[in-house]
Structure formats: structure tokens, C-alpha cells
Amino acid sequence: MTEAIDFTLTCPLPIADYPNVLLGHGSGGKLMHTLIEKLIVPTFANPLLETRHDGAVFQVDSSGPCIAFTTDTYVVHPLFFPGGDIGTLAVNGTVNDLAMCGARPLFLSAGFVLEEGLPMETLWRIVQSMQAAANAANVSIVTGDTKVVDKGKGDGIFINTAGVGLVETEGAIGPANVRPGDVILLNGDIGRHGMAIMAVREGLEFESAIESDCAPLAEPVRRLIEGGVEIHCLRDLTRGGLTSALVEIAENANLHLHIRESVVPVRGDVRAACEILGLDPLYVANEGRFIAIVPERDAEKALRLIGPDAVAIGSVDTAHAGIVTGQSSIGTNRVLTMLSGEQLPRIC
Amino acid sequence: MTEAIDFTLTCPLPIADYPNVLLGHGSGGKLMHTLIEKLIVPTFANPLLETRHDGAVFQVDSSGPCIAFTTDTYVVHPLFFPGGDIGTLAVNGTVNDLAMCGARPLFLSAGFVLEEGLPMETLWRIVQSMQAAANAANVSIVTGDTKVVDKGKGDGIFINTAGVGLVETEGAIGPANVRPGDVILLNGDIGRHGMAIMAVREGLEFESAIESDCAPLAEPVRRLIEGGVEIHCLRDLTRGGLTSALVEIAENANLHLHIRESVVPVRGDVRAACEILGLDPLYVANEGRFIAIVPERDAEKALRLIGPDAVAIGSVDTAHAGIVTGQSSIGTNRVLTMLSGEQLPRIC
Numbered sequence A, B: 001m002t003e004a005i006d007f008t009l010t011c012p013l014p015i016a017d018y019p020n021v022l023l024g025h026g027s028g029g030k031l032m033h034t035l036i037e038k039l040i041v042p043t044f045a046n047p048l049l050e051t052r053h054d055g056a057v058f059q060v061d062s063s064g065p066c067i068a069f070t071t072d073t074y075v076v077h078p079l080f081f082p083g084g085d086i087g088t089l090a091v092n093g094t095v096n097d098l099a100m101c102g103a104r105p106l107f108l109s110a111g112f113v114l115e116e117g118l119p120m121e122t123l124w125r126i127v128q129s130m131q132a133a134a135n136a137a138n139v140s141i142v143t144g145d146t147k148v149v150d151k152g153k154g155d156g157i158f159i160n161t162a163g164v165g166l167v168e169t170e171g172a173i174g175p176a177n178v179r180p181g182d183v184i185l186l187n188g189d190i191g192r193h194g195m196a197i198m199a200v201r202e203g204l205e206f207e208s209a210i211e212s213d214c215a216p217l218a219e220p221v222r223r224l225i226e227g228g229v230e231i232h233c234l235r236d237l238t239r240g241g242l243t244s245a246l247v248e249i250a251e252n253a254n255l256h257l258h259i260r261e262s263v264v265p266v267r268g269d270v271r272a273a274c275e276i277l278g279l280d281p282l283y284v285a286n287e288g289r290f291i292a293i294v295p296e297r298d299a300e301k302a303l304r305l306i307g308p309d310a311v312a313i314g315s316v317d318t319a320h321a322g323i324v325t326g327q328s329s330i331g332t333n334r335v336l337t338m339l340s341g342e343q344l345p346r347i348c
Helices: A030-040 A086-100 A120-137 A192-202 A218-226 A241-253 A268-277 A296-306 B030-040 B086-100 B120-137 B192-202 B218-226 B241-253 B268-277 B296-306
Strands: A056-058 A067-074 A103-115 A140-149 A157-167 A183-186 A233-236 A256-260 A290-294 A311-317 A323-327 A333-336 B056-058 B067-074 B103-115 B140-149 B157-167 B183-186 B233-236 B256-260 B290-294 B311-317 B323-327 B333-336
Touching (some): A030 B120, A030 B140, A067 B103, A086 A103, A086 A157, A086 A233, A086 A290, A103 B056, A103 B067, A120 A140, A120 B030, A140 B030, A140 B067, A157 B067, A157 B103, A183 A296, A192 A268, A218 A296, A241 A333, A290 A296, B086 B103, B086 B120, B086 B157, B103 B218, B120 B140, B183 B296, B218 B290, B241 B290
Parallel strands (some): A103 A140, A256 A323, B103 B140, B256 B323
Antiparallel strands (some): A233 A290, B056 B067, B183 B290, B233 B290, B256 B311
């Protein structure tokens, strides 16, 4: 059957430029964006996929509740890092994707790909971490699968989790609902997850280790919903960091998102580590940070509900369609675009 | 946090015997069974996981419909084989796990782990196959994730799919519902998927290639449900084949399952390939075969509804608790147990 596909005629990616998959195709930047937009989304074409949100929202029958459904595979390297491990990440990452759909996370699946030779103790520790994270996020891991691949054909352990949640918001949440005049809120300091991983990989020593911000985000989202905030869009700031999330939203909403870079919180040790490695914290991955885009009238209340570290970092207007700009501390503006390739491979 | 776990005290697996993960831990046999039963199920302990079915069945709110949720990761090697590829397998395998819950498959997720250097054409062909299989099974791929790992840390492509379906049966389906007097029905000849893969790997040449039986099973299950058959248990015959499925059901139901081996259909070329490789077809993986366990009064109707290749292969009684026996063509009986380790690695 597959023989009948004339690849040279039909593959919509520029094969001459990229005949093979590159690490950058998984980075959350332009390369990944192109791969997904040109090769995957048009093939699997359906309205749910085309919302380009962190998950799909649907009813399984016409009278039933709205359900959110999402998936992520975790290939983080190293498996253990300050503030968490691949197990905590695998639970919190999928819990957070459900929360970003305005859903209460309920049930997770767990699919393991183990490499032959993985120490059983490592698997045991990771499984314990998953359950601890599931308890903290009030979700149950209800179904699973275990595969083993030959030594040298994997890298210790990869974990896929998919999640199902109950959507509790009335209005739709997603890029299409963002409106001019909306305010962009951020729940805390950025860049810690990415720099925690990079510090371990690069052997950087600081006075105290940078810990990942890995955390479940369902509670602050629940407070926003129960507090009656009109939520237009939610997005967690994983691969590609704050900037990539903003660019994706701006492009899909066809609006201009503007942030003041000086009010985006970055801890001193994270900023120092970024400088050593030549990285921009606005692009570094987080695992416990999200933005909420809400009408201006709800912004103050929303900040209070998200928590003490929440800040308003910018706003939405129609000045430029599909563009993100940042104002630096000295008042100059720059256009913020996605990175083209790879900044931090295998960060989640 | 993970530092606090005293592994030596708490890990319930015999670490001295198995300090590292072996290929056999993914084989569908005793090793995998022990890993899941001792290490994973007790950690993630919850009633849904403990049904030990192909998926979890739940309501997301008390008035809503029953939903089935399942996951599988596909690591088959080679990626392309007669009768299908990893893409068709990734869709049909998860569609079938939903069908085995008595559910109508509706929505799938797709999580890709790509190895750096994978030819873009290969990815394109696989994605096309997934969509063709999704069309054939009448499901939509609605959410996804793409990760890339460094060259040498993966094996081309691994695909996880999770699935959500609408449960359309009134009674529960699963090992706990099997009753003495029930009849065991099989929907066709066994062993083709496993031997299609092995023939490619081992370079065996037959007059015509053995094609995988990879196919969606939702339609025959739907016919059983709509035909009013009282379905006690359904199970697809993947890793570990017919025997492992029967043993799992016998153990969980605490009943005796007896089959007549001579009536289990095995094609001549499959039997020949099994003989060359020293394999027992009763243990070889299938991707389009399932057993239905139904009350005797519904057996004739169920056979008709499943289709022309369906056969009654055995029955359930209380003669031995948790045991499977097979009667050979010359009338002798043997106890059928799970294989301890690995017969066919990376078959799905």
C-alpha cells in the first residue's frame, strides 16, 4: 500500500533542504513548526487538530461533557535533574497541557520504551516519581504499555503520557479567542527548567543548584475558572520558552502581541547561566510556567488568583498581524521570532 | 525527592535476579507480566488499572457516557513489512484495544520519537499510512507531539498512540466477567503478523510473502454488540499470541480455559515458517485477531456475526483454577503457560 505513494510529488516539505530529520525538528522552533504544519497537520487534517492548541477538546456523544485529550512523549536527558526527573516531568507536562485547555486533569496513560540494560532501580525510582506527581496533581494513571528495545536503540527510558480531563470553562480557550486589548499574564520567573538541565549537562557549578520549576498548573487555572475570569488563551511555556508560545499565539490569532521584557522575571542565577551559555532566557524551556491572556477588565483579579508571583507582561493589539515585539529595559523594541533550529535538545 | 526512596527496601522485584531490564521484559510473557504486576501496578494502584484489561473504562462526570482510554507504543522492527508498517500498526493496535473494551474508537493521539537522521521520506510514508489506517477505522488523530533524539539514541521512529472511545455495551467486559460454560471464539487464522516480521528479519523466502494480519477490529465487535450478544470478555492476540491472552484471562478470572489446538486455524506457510524458526504458532503475535468469550447460548450467533473465518476453539469451566489447557490433534492434553522470556522482540 505504501508503495503507491509518490513521495517526490506529494511531500510538502522541502526535501532538498532537509532530506533527514534533524535534532532541531524537535526543538519547538521554526523547524519543528514547519514539520508539523507542512507534513503532519495536513495529513491528519481535522478541525480538532487545526485548533493548534495544547490538546483536543471534544464530546464523545452529543449530550455528554466536553473532554480534553492530549499527549506528550518525554525524552529528557539526563533522566534525573535538580527539581525533578523524567517521571515528574511526564506527569506534570501532560497535566499542564490539559490545564491549558481549561480542563480538570483526571486520567493519564503511561507508555514506556525501555532500553535493554536499564537498571531496574532507575525504573523503580522513576515510577515512584510518577506516582508522587500524580498524587500531587490529583490524577490517576489508569492504563499503560511497556516496550523494550535492544541496547543501543534507545536511551534508558522514554515515557509517553496521554491525558483526559473534564473541561470546566464555558467559553472556548485558544489562540482564536484572543482579542485586541487583552492582557498577557505570566505566573512566575522563567528559564529555570532549561537551565537546571543545561547546568547538569554542561557541568556548571553555582553556589546552589538551579532547580527545575517543574510543577502542576491545574490549581491556578482552576482558581481562574472558579473566580469567573474570562480566559481567552492559556499556554504553558515548554520547548522554545515564552517567545515561541507568544509567536504561535500571535500567528494563529493574527494579532500583535507586545511584551515589556524588563518585567519578565528571571532569577539572577538563571540569567548568569544563560549568559555563560549564550542563551536568551525568553527562549528557555519551563515546566511550571504559563501565560494567561484575559480581557483587561479581568487582569487584576486574574493576577491575584494566579498567585503572588504573577505579573502582567504585555498586551494584545492590531498594530501588526501575527507579530510579537518586545520592549527592552532601555526602551527599544525588537521583533521576537521563533528560533529556527535547536537551542536545547531533549529538554523535556 | 527521589533521594528519599530506599530502593533496596521497597522495590518488590527480585533485583538480585534481574538488576537490569532485559528484552524479555517487553515480550508479553512471564517476565513482562512480573514487571507490570510487581513494579508498576502496585505503584500506580487504582481500581481502573487493576481490571487488567486492554484499556481503562470510566466516566468523566457522573451523568456522562462511559469512555474507554488506552495507549500503546510501537517499536516494531523493521518499520515496513508485508501487509503494513509501523504507522498502520500504531493506528490499528490502539483502535483494537478500544474495541476490546467494547468501545467505538473515536479519537487518537500520536506521539513521535524520531531519531536524528531518519529520512524525511520514511516519516512521510509512515504518516500517510497512519492516516489511511485512521480513515479505514473511522477515527481521527486529533492531538500529537514530536520529539527528536540524537543519532544512536533511538531507532528511526517510535510511535505512541493513545485512544479514546465511547463504550456501547451495557454489561462490563473483561476477565472478571468470564463464566463457567462460556465458549471461546477466535476470528481467524493466527500467527501471520509475527511471521511476516520474522520472515523479513531472518531473510526467509517463501513462494509468496507472508502478509501481516494487521487490521482494525472495531467492526466485528460492533456487530456483536448490535446483534445483542452478551459479551463476557474480548482480547486481541498481540505480544505473546493466543496462549498469553488465554493465560492472562484464566488467571484473572480464576477459571479453567480449555482449547482444542486442532481447530485453531494456522496457514500452511505460517506453520512452515514457525517450524523453521522453532516457534509455536500459539505464541506468535497477531495484529488483527481476537478472542470473544460469550455464553454458550450466544455462540452460534456470535460466530456468524464475527465473520466467515470465525471458529469456536474452546470453553471455560471450573476444573482447574487459573489454568489453560490445550488438546492436541492426537487427543493428549498439555498445560499452556506464558513463555518466560522473549520469543519475538519488537514485534509491535
